Amino acid sequence: MEGRLKIGICQMTVTNQKEVNIARAREMIEEATAAGSRIVILPEMFNCPYSTNAFPEFAEQYPTGETIRMLKKTAKEKEIYLVGGSIPEKEGEQVFNTSFIFNPLGEMIGKHRKIHLFDVDLPSGLSFRESKTLSPGDQATVVNTPLASLGVAICYDIRFPELSRLMTLKGAQILIFPAAFNMTTGPAHWEMLFKTRAVDNQVFTVGASSARNYNAPYVSYGNSMVVDPWGNITARADEQERIIYAEIDLEYIAKIRRELPLLEHRRVDLY
Amino acid sequence: MEGRLKIGICQMTVTNQKEVNIARAREMIEEATAAGSRIVILPEMFNCPYSTNAFPEFAEQYPTGETIRMLKKTAKEKEIYLVGGSIPEKEGEQVFNTSFIFNPLGEMIGKHRKIHLFDVDLPSGLSFRESKTLSPGDQATVVNTPLASLGVAICYDIRFPELSRLMTLKGAQILIFPAAFNMTTGPAHWEMLFKTRAVDNQVFTVGASSARNYNAPYVSYGNSMVVDPWGNITARADEQERIIYAEIDLEYIAKIRRELPLLEHRRVDLY
Numbered sequence: 001m002e003g004r005l006k007i008g009i010c011q012m013t014v015t016n017q018k019e020v021n022i023a024r025a026r027e028m029i030e031e032a033t034a035a036g037s038r039i040v041i042l043p044e045m046f047n048c049p050y051s052t053n054a055f056p057e058f059a060e061q062y063p064t065g066e067t068i069r070m071l072k073k074t075a076k077e078k079e080i081y082l083v084g085g086s087i088p089e090k091e092g093e094q095v096f097n098t099s100f101i102f103n104p105l106g107e108m109i110g111k112h113r114k115i116h117l118f119d120v121d122l123p124s125g126l127s128f129r130e131s132k133t134l135s136p137g138d139q140a141t142v143v144n145t146p147l148a149s150l151g152v153a154i155c156y157d158i159r160f161p162e163l164s165r166l167m168t169l170k171g172a173q174i175l176i177f178p179a180a181f182n183m184t185t186g187p188a189h190w191e192m193l194f195k196t197r198a199v200d201n202q203v204f205t206v207g208a209s210s211a212r213n214y215n216a217p218y219v220s221y222g223n224s225m226v227v228d229p230w231g232n233i234t235a236r237a238d239e240q241e242r243i244i245y246a247e248i249d250l251e252y253i254a255k256i257r258r259e260l261p262l263l264e265h266r267r268v269d270l271y
Numbered sequence: 272m273e274g275r276l277k278i279g280i281c282q283m284t285v286t287n288q289k290e291v292n293i294a295r296a297r298e299m300i301e302e303a304t305a306a307g308s309r310i311v312i313l314p315e316m317f318n319c320p321y322s323t324n325a326f327p328e329f330a331e332q333y334p335t336g337e338t339i340r341m342l343k344k345t346a347k348e349k350e351i352y353l354v355g356g357s358i359p360e361k362e363g364e365q366v367f368n369t370s371f372i373f374n375p376l377g378e379m380i381g382k383h384r385k386i387h388l389f390d391v392d393l394p395s396g397l398s399f400r401e402s403k404t405l406s407p408g409d410q411a412t413v414v415n416t417p418l419a420s421l422g423v424a425i426c427y428d429i430r431f432p433e434l435s436r437l438m439t440l441k442g443a444q445i446l447i448f449p450a451a452f453n454m455t456t457g458p459a460h461w462e463m464l465f466k467t468r469a470v471d472n473q474v475f476t477v478g479a480s481s482a483r484n485y486n487a488p489y490v491s492y493g494n495s496m497v498v499d500p501w502g503n504i505t506a507r508a509d510e511q512e513r514i515i516y517a518e519i520d521l522e523y524i525a526k527i528r529r530e531l532p533l534l535e536h537r538r539v540d541l542y
Contacts, residue, residue, distance in 0.1 A: 162542040196467035
C-alpha cells in the first residue's frame with residue numbers, strides 16, 4: 001500500500017449511441033491517464049441510456065462484448081486500474097447492472113453486480129423500475145490492489161448503510177460508486193450520503209456520475225465527488241462533462257481511526 | 272397514532288450547580304409545554320458539567336434522585352411525555368449516562384443508558400474518556416407511546432448507523448438523541464449525521480444539545496435540530512439557550528417509504 005494516489009473520475013455524457021459512448025469513454029480514460037491518474041473511474045451505465053428498455057438491447061456478455069473489450073484493452077495500454085463504471089451485462093437470460101474492474105495487465109480482477117435495484121415512485125413524478133429488465137447481484141465487492149483496497153458498488157447501493165459497512169469490514173479503503181442520481185434525489189441526498197458513508201466508515205468515498213444531459217430520458221445529477229474520511233469534499237464536479245481528480249492519502253484513514261476509533265467502538269454484541 | 276405532533280427541544284445552558292440546572296430545566300419544560308409541546312426533550316447531561324470527574328459526583332439513583340423526581344413530577348403536572356435528556360445515574364458501584372423517559376402520568380416508561388462511550392483524541396487536541404468514570408449500557412431503547420414510537424439514544428450513539436437501524440426496525444418513528452457534540456465534531460459532522468440517519472431510515476431525527484457555554488470545561492456545539500424523513504431540517508437552533516419546536520407529521524413517514532421503499536429493499540440475505 002502506498003501513500004498518495006491520484007485518481008480520475010470521468011463524468012462523461014452518455015448518448016443513445018453505444019459506439020459514441022465507448023469512444024468517448026476511451027478518450028476520457030486516456031485524458032485521465034495522461035494527467036497522472038493511476039485509478040480511473042467511469043459512471044453507471046456509461047455505454048447505454050439509463051432506461052429499462054435499453055438495458056437488454058445494449059447488454060454485453062463477458063468477455064466478448066465490445067465495451068468490455070475496450071475497457072480491458074485500455075487498462076492494459078494505459079497501465080491503470082480501471083473501474084469500468086457499469087454496463088448492462090447479459091448472462092443466459094438475465095441482465096445485470098455490472099461494474100467490471102481491470103488491472104494494468106488488462107486482467108478482470110473483480111466485478112460488481114448492482115445488489116439493490118432502483119424501483120421507486122418519487123414525489124417529482126419520476127418512476128423507475130430497474131427490476132423490469134434487470135436482475136440483482138448477490139455479493140459485496142472488494143478488490144485488493146497494490147495501490148489500495150477498493151469497495152465497488154453501484155448508485156442505489158449507497159442508500160444502504162449496511163453495504164458500505166460490510167465493504168469496510170472486508171478491508172475497503174476507498175468506496176467507489178458509479179452512479180446516476182437524478183434531479184430529485186441528487187439535490188436532496190447525493191452529498192450527504194457520500195459524506196456520511198465516508199465519516200461513518202472512515203474511508204474515502206467516490207461518486208462517479210454521468211454528466212447532466214437534458215436530452216436523455218433520465219437526467220442525471222452530475223456532481224461527481226470524492227470525500228475524505230473526515231467528511232471533507234476533496235474534489236467535486238458541477239453538472240457538466242469533465243474529469244475530476246483527487247490525491248488520496250491512505251494514511252489519513254489510520255490517523256482518523258486513531259483519533260476517533262469508531263470501528264473499534266462498534267457494539268457487535270448488540271447488532 | 273395521531274397525525275401532527277408538536278415537540279419542544281430545550282437547548283438549555285448547563286452550569287456547574289446542580290440546583291440551578293434542575294430549576295432551569297423545569298422552567299424550560301414549563302415554557303415548552305405552555306407553547307403546546309406534547310413531547311419535551313432535554314439535552315445530554317443537563318444537570319451536570321460534561322466532565323468525567325463530575326459524573327460520579329452528580330450521579331443519582333432511581334427513583335430517589337432529585338433530578339429524577341423533578342422530571343417525574345413535571346411530566347405528571349404538565350401531562351407531557353418527557354425525554355429527560357440524560358444525567359449520570361448510579362447503580363451499585365457503576366455510573367451510567369442515562370436518559371429517563373416519563374409519560375403524562377409521571378410513570379417512567381423507559382430509560383436508555385448510553386451504549387457507546389465517548390473515548391476519543393480529536394485532532395483539535397480535545398481528549399475525552401467517558402469510560403474513566405462511566406459504564407456502558409447494553410440495549411437499544413424504543414418506547415411506544417400513544418403519540419409515536421420513540422427511539423432514544425445518546426450523543427455518540429448516533430455515530431453508529433447500526434443502532435439507528437436497529438431502533439427503526441423495532442418500530443421507532445422518531446429517533447431522539449440528547450447530545451453534546453463539541454466545537455470540533457459539531458461543525459464537521461452534527462448536521463450530516465442527523466440528516467443521513469433520517470434519510471436512511473425514513474424517520475424523524477431529533478438532536479437535543481445543550482447551549483454553547485464558553486465557561487464550561489467542554490464547549491458544546493448547540494444547533495439542536497429536527498430532521499424529517501426526506502432529510503429536510505424542519506427546526507434548528509443556533510448556539511444560544513432557547514427552545515425550538517417542530518410539528519411532526521407521522522404520516523409523512525409512510526409517504527416517503529411508499530415512494531422510496533428503502534426498508535423493503537434491504538438485502539437481509541447479504542448483511
